[in-house]
Amino acid sequence: MTTAGPAKRPVIKIYTGPAGGWGSAKSVTDILLRERVTATGSALLRKQNKAAGYMCVSCAWAKPAKPHPLEFCENGAKATAWEITRRRAGPDFFHAHTLTALEGWRDHDLEQQGRLTEPMRWNAETDRYETVTWEVAFEEIGRELQALEPDAVDFYTSGRASLETSYMFQLLARIYGTNNLPDSSNMCHESTSVGLPESIGATVGTAILSDFENTDCIFYIAQNVGTSSPRLLHDLQDAVHRGVPIVTINLLKERGLERFKNPQAPTEMMSPTATPISSDYFQVKNGGDTAALFGICTALIEADDLLKLSGTSLVVGKDDVPDDPSEAASVAFAASVASADKKHVLDHDFIATHTAGFETFANAARAHAWSELERVSGLTRAQMVRAAAIYAAADSVLIAYGMGLTQHVMGVENIHMIANLALLRGNIGKPGGNICAVRGHSNVQGQRTVGITEKPDLVPLDKLKDLYRFEPPREMGRTTVDTCEAILSGRARAFVSLGGNFLRAVPETAAVEAAWRKLRLTVQIATKLNRSHVLHGEIAYLLPCLGRIEIDQQASGPQAVSIESSVAQFHGSRGSTRPAGPNLRSEPAIIAGIAKATLTRGQVPWDEWVADYGEVRNAIETTYPETFKDFNARLFQPGGITRPLPARERKWVTRNAKANFLTPERLFPDFHIKEGGEPALNLATLRSNDQFNTTIYGYSDRFRGVEGTRKVVFMNVVDIARRGLAPGGSVELVTALEPETKRKIEGFRVVEYDIPEGCCAAYFPESNPLFPLSHHDPKAKTPSYKLLPVYVRPSRVQPVD
Ligand SMILES: Nc1nc2c(c(=O)[nH]1)N[C@H]1C(S)=C(S)[C@@H](COP(=O)(O)OP(=O)(O)OC[C@H]3O[C@@H](n4cnc5c(=O)[nH]c(N)nc54)[C@H](O)[C@@H]3O)O[C@H]1N2
Ligand SMILES: Nc1nc2c(c(=O)[nH]1)N[C@H]1C(S)=C(S)[C@@H](COP(=O)(O)OP(=O)(O)OC[C@H]3O[C@@H](n4cnc5c(=O)[nH]c(N)nc54)[C@H](O)[C@@H]3O)O[C@H]1N2
Ligand SMILES: [Mo]
Numbered sequence: 001m002t003t004a005g006p007a008k009r010p011v012i013k014i015y016t017g018p019a020g021g022w023g024s025a026k027s028v029t030d031i032l033l034r035e036r037v038t039a040t041g042s043a044l045l046r047k048q049n050k051a052a053g054y055m056c057v058s059c060a061w062a063k064p065a066k067p068h069p070l071e072f073c074e075n076g077a078k079a080t081a082w083e084i085t086r087r088r089a090g091p092d093f094f095h096a097h098t099l100t101a102l103e104g105w106r107d108h109d110l111e112q113q114g115r116l117t118e119p120m121r122w123n124a125e126t127d128r129y130e131t132v133t134w135e136v137a138f139e140e141i142g143r144e145l146q147a148l149e150p151d152a153v154d155f156y157t158s159g160r161a162s163l164e165t166s167y168m169f170q171l172l173a174r175i176y177g178t179n180n181l182p183d184s185s186n187m188c189h190e191s192t193s194v195g196l197p198e199s200i201g202a203t204v205g206t207a208i209l210s211d212f213e214n215t216d217c218i219f220y221i222a223q224n225v226g227t228s229s230p231r232l233l234h235d236l237q238d239a240v241h242r243g244v245p246i247v248t249i250n251l252l253k254e255r256g257l258e259r260f261k262n263p264q265a266p267t268e269m270m271s272p273t274a275t276p277i278s279s280d281y282f283q284v285k286n287g288g289d290t291a292a293l294f295g296i297c298t299a300l301i302e303a304d305d306l307l308k309l310s311g312t313s314l315v316v317g318k319d320d321v322p323d324d325p326s327e328a329a330s331v332a333f334a335a336s337v338a339s340a341d342k343k344h345v346l347d348h349d350f351i352a353t354h355t356a357g358f359e360t361f362a363n364a365a366r367a368h369a370w371s372e373l374e375r376v377s378g379l380t381r382a383q384m385v386r387a388a389a390i391y392a393a394a395d396s397v398l399i400a401y402g403m404g405l406t407q408h409v410m411g412v413e414n415i416h417m418i419a420n421l422a423l424l425r426g427n428i429g430k431p432g433g434n435i436c437a438v439r440g441h442s443n444v445q446g447q448r449t450v451g452i453t454e455k456p457d458l459v460p461l462d463k464l465k466d467l468y469r470f471e472p473p474r475e476m477g478r479t480t481v482d483t484c485e486a487i488l489s490g491r492a493r494a495f496v497s498l499g500g501n502f503l504r505a506v507p508e509t510a511a512v513e514a515a516w517r518k519l520r521l522t523v524q525i526a527t528k529l530n531r532s533h534v535l536h537g538e539i540a541y542l543l544p545c546l547g548r549i550e551i552d553q554q555a556s557g558p559q560a561v562s563i564e565s566s567v568a569q570f571h572g573s574r575g576s577t578r579p580a581g582p583n584l585r586s587e588p589a590i591i592a593g594i595a596k597a598t599l600t601r602g603q604v605p606w607d608e609w610v611a612d613y614g615e616v617r618n619a620i621e622t623t624y625p626e627t628f629k630d631f632n633a634r635l636f637q638p639g640g641i642t643r644p645l646p647a648r649e650r651k652w653v654t655r656n657a658k659a660n661f662l663t664p665e666r667l668f669p670d671f672h673i674k675e676g677g678e679p680a681l682n683l684a685t686l687r688s689n690d691q692f693n694t695t696i697y698g699y700s701d702r703f704r705g706v707e708g709t710r711k712v713v714f715m716n717v718v719d720i721a722r723r724g725l726a727p728g729g730s731v732e733l734v735t736a737l738e739p740e741t742k743r744k745i746e747g748f749r750v751v752e753y754d755i756p757e758g759c760c761a762a763y764f765p766e767s768n769p770l771f772p773l774s775h776h777d778p779k780a781k782t783p784s785y786k787l788l789p790v791y792v793r794p795s796r797v798q799p800v801d
Contacts, residue, residue, distance in 0.1 A: 010699075010708035010801055012728070012751050018274030019226035019233065019256035023702050024074040024263045031078045031697065035085035044549065044577055045080060048072040049231075051638040054549050055573040057083055057160060058692060059229040060439035060566045062209045065639025073230035074263075075689070078697050082528075083547040084577050087114025089529050091131050094120060098127040102534045107504060107765065108696035111528045116544035117581035122536050129533075129542055134585065134593060137541050142597025144521045144539060145494060150177030150473070152493035154483045157183040157452050158500025159441025162548065162561035163570070164616040165587040166443070167623075168609065169498050170451035170459075172595045175470050175602035179456050179477025184500055184693075185444050186454075186480040187783055191406040192437045193448065194780040195415030199423075199660055200435075201653030203458070204445055206428055206645055207398060207436035209567045212239060214432035217394030219387075220278070221249045221418070222289065222404025222786075223438045226256015226703055227689045229566075232400075232438065233260045237275050245390050248278040251286045251404060251684055251786075252714070252761065253754045255703035282387060285378035285756045286684040287787040290410055291667040292377035293417035295384030298365040299330060300392060300424055304345035305366075306334040326370065326381030333389045345392050350426030354650055357661035361420060364663045376667045378756045396432030397425065403440075404684070407785040411777040413664040420661050428659065429650040439566040440693075442548075446564030449627065449643070450620055454479050463623055470602035480506055481781045484773050487515045494521035495537070496594070498587065501530040501694040507771030507783045510743075525590050527580075530694060546586045550575045554586070555611035562617070562635060569640030570628070588613060673736050673789055680736035680789035681719060685764040694765050699801070706751065709801035713792060714753035714761040723792060727752045730799050733762065735770045736789040743770050747797040760792060 017023055032041040047053030049063045049071040056072060058079035063071070072080070093113055099122065102110065119137045120129035145153060155173040157166065173181050185193065196202045212218075212235040225232050236246060237260055248257045258281070261274040284292045337345055351358050370381045377384070391397055399422055405414040418435060419428075427433035439445050451459045454477030461472040478486060484506050486492035495502070495516075503513055516522075519537030525545050526533065533542050546552055552559040552575050560574045585593070592606035609616045614632050621628040627643050634641045646652070652659050673680055687693070688701035688710065700707050704714075713731060725731060732746035745767060755761060770790060776783045 010749070012712070012749070013705045013707070015255065015703055015705040018259040018261040019230070019703060020263045021261035021274065027074050027702070028077040031081045035081040035087065037081055037084050037086060040084060040577060041081050044084065045072050045077055046070065047576055048076060048080060051636050052574065054575055055442060055563050055571050056080070057442055057548050060442050060445060061229040061231045062565045062567045062569065063571050063640060064209060068234065071231070075227065075230055075692070079692055080549060082695065082697065083549050085114050087112070088117055088580065089113035089115065090117045094129040099129070099534050099536065100127055106696070107531060107694055108698070110530055110534065111695055113529055115527055115580035116529060116542065118544060118583050120542045122540035137543060138593040138597040140539065141521070141523055141541060141594055145176065145598045146600070148493050148520070151180065152491065153178060153496065154180045154182055154478060154486070154492055154494070155496050155498070156480070156483070156500060156502055157181065157447055157498045159184045159188070159444025159447060161447060161498050161587055162443060162563060162573070163446045163450050163620060164561050164613045165498070165591065166447040166452050167450040167616060167620050168588055168591045171464070171468065171604060172591055172599070174464065174472050175468065175599050175604070177473055179454050179473050179475065180483070181452050181454050182478050182480040182483045183447060183452050184441060184505065185448060186781060187505060187785070188403065188440050188444065189406055189437055190479070190780040190782040191408070191411030191415050191777055195412040196419065196435070198654070199416050199419035199662055200428060200647045202645065202647040203448070204568055205435045205437035205566070206647045207400070207434035207567055208569070208642060211398050211432050211434050211436070215239065215244060215396050215398040216432060217244060217390060217397045218246045219249070219391070219397060219399045220246055220257065221399065221401040223400060223402025224254045224256065224687070226254060226260070227687060228402065228440070229438055230256065233277070234262065236260070236277055237262060240275055240277060245279040245394070246277055247280045247282070247387055247390055249282045249284050249289065249292060251284060251755065251759060253281065253283065257281065280386065280390065282379055282383050283756055285376070286404070286682050286759050287408060287410070287668055288377035288379070289405055289414050290417055290664050291373045292379050292384060293421055294365060294368055294667065295370070295373040295377060295379065295381070296388045296391065297421055297424060298368060298373070299333060299385040299388035300345050301362050301365050302330055303334040303337055303388070303392070307337060307344060326385070329382040329385040333385050336389065337392060346424050347426035351423070354652065354659050355423055355661060356656055356658040357663070361661035361663045372667065392425070396430055397422070397427045398432060398434055398436060399427070400436040400438055402438045404786050407782055408787050409669040409775065409777055409784045410664065411782045412779050416662040416664060419659070423659055423661060429648050434648065436566065443563035445566065446562070446570070449564055450624070454482070460623060467619070467622065468602045468604050479781045481773060481776055481783065484508060484512050487512060487519065490518065493519060494523070495519055496523045497532065498525050501532045503532040503535060504530065504694040504765040504768065507768060507775065508773040509769040525587060543590055544581070544584050545590055546575070546579055546584050548573055548575060549577055550579045551577065552586045559586070559613045560635065561613060564643070565640065568643045568645055570643065571640040572635035588616065669787070671737060671789055674739055678791055681715070681758060681760040681792055683733065683767065683770070683788045683790045684759065684761045684786040685767045686761050688763055709749065709799070710763045710766055711748045711799055711801060712751045712762065713748045714751050714755055715792070716755050716757045716759070717752050718757050719760070720750055720752055723794070725750050725794060730795045730797060731792050732795040732797070733767070733770060734791045734793065735772065736791050737775065738772055741772070743772065745769055746795045747799045749799045760790070
């Protein structure tokens, strides 16, 4: 058995093509071949994201009512092929390898073994996973859980599980007695879940799909659409064709945000040109967004102030334009608004009727020195004013954003700034306006909607109490960061995982991995083998489940499940391929099995629910009647069921019933870095085009021109020279915070890249060992994966790819 890594020598070469295009078509063909599913895969992909079909297991982007003939993208196709692969990690594989040996394997090589087929228990004597019956597994898991205090157990969810599965899982945890329901969302859009409610009383974004069709302007911030949600490129491309400006703010020049060739449009594929996506591309420093957004807001407020002073008669003669080109931009902007005969730049009626905190915010904006905003953001005043001018010229502006804003020490402040910008011109609750938090996992938003959360006040606990006759726990549960702390301190004794790869996704890899081995019990419900299964507790179970694309046959017939997209729509999903093995169980069946063996209280019809998931949907509707009205009847409605979004109707579910301007206290976090030492670079961690989170499909980041390796650090040419390094040279990265604990990764290759000076980037999860557990947003606890000061030094260790 080989643990073949990347086959060829790594090649780093600038990629000049568009996103999509022939490269994308080739990549789809390659993966279908590699997973040996060319025929079934091609047939299946036609059903992907269609009303009667299955919902893609990759990202959470919208499933339109009128889908394209092929409503999938390169990465959706990869995710499908990865799940329906003909490869199997069955008993023979586990017989051949001890877990100690598997610890040395790469993420790619573990998952590449294929689908898990049998329930297994780790045997301490042989150091192997060995097949057991489901009954033995449930009985021992139940017995072990009964012996523990509820607070010693964590029930983790990765954002792929369906609404039905998630509802059952949270109920299992709560009847067992804990709100310890950490999930991948804690590491992802938690800053949104904490920040947006404070600003506008929305737990999710306010945009729906039609806003993309109606908008006059899109601000696209900190999200890598070409890799992370490529189907959204269709909506951006349509907007470009309508003449809608797209203003991008991103650390890197990302190909999907520069130009796109739609692989599904034959004439486009044959022509030499691609659609340019961004009308303006502003390359901000990582962590510079609060300052950049403040700059844009300041420009809007200053222009409005100028108009107020001079009425509409503001005329700027040649002599009035200041010498400083940046200040000139501000004046020219105000003049252009005035000449368009507008009295205001801001929507004062909206501000007066709907908001609180405007004066405080406006005064803070006026007080910022432009030089400071420029230094922190990495943008010039002229750039920020230009962004403001484009913003002000549009009747409606849609603001979309992703991880480059949320995964920060100031993640929540970043989200407040998004809301502040939107509120200045009433861009919430108007068609084509609104905020779109581009979600990651295909049902991560939906899981929250049905109770996967550590925050008890987000769940109708009294209703659960009445429905299922138990006393729900009322105290706060653990987020993923809290869970890591509990694992480190020994408070956590058992970990039950509904999908995901916790150990690779969390910060502080070395310490958490070491402490993980001391857990009494680890239970992993999964489709493919990963590192979180290879490392294990004293008693360890690996339970194989069906994937969403597979036919889920239960007593009442084949079952459907449901998910929620990034634009607040629920969709039914029906699997249509044969399961990967006869002994797999569905996630609901596995949860029910554990619940029945564990719980001694509560009245839940677990067997009836497993027999017919429609009954789970009825229970979800009873629990959340407004959100899930007529859930079963509307399950397969084309375009999905839109959930109520009060902020869209300008009903502000906040403490003061207003939309709030919230003013960040600072522009950038205060880091404790050793004084007078070598200069640190600010590291952001990224996804390649050939991975889905910790699932590494391969070693080809086509859009960034990196082939054959993932151990690279992207750097600005000046920073490379300043350190006496050279492209291709070997370096180590050392965390520059809290120098008393040395966190280091080595054998990384330098890649010269178009990235602002002072910043660098590397791939997740290879760089996770650098992140201290304490390095997160204080309120949301989202790890600051997009901003960590590191030292980059020459290394004698040869890169191992
Ligand atoms: N193919 C594929 N699709 C995926 C995933 C995957 O791994 N692979 N993962 C899924 C999941 S769970 C998620 S959450 C999403 C993630 O999707 P994204 O939100 O796109 O997340 P990242 O790929 O981490 O990169 C974020 C972008 O932010 C930019 N950036 C980094 N730091 C900053 C900053 O400080 N400011 C600004 N303005 N920009 C910054 C980076 O250059 C990059 O373009 O994708 C989902 N879809
Ligand atoms: N440094 C750094 N770290 C990060 C991030 C970053 O940008 N930088 N991003 C963070 C983000 S946004 C996220 S969402 C997390 C992701 O964290 P997770 O959601 O925990 O990780 P995934 O890699 O998505 O999980 C992959 C595993 O899920 C299992 N799986 C796949 N499909 C199914 C299924 O249908 N059912 C079940 N039961 N199991 C299944 C497979 O066994 C597979 O190995 O990582 C976070 N960590
Ligand atoms: Mo995510």
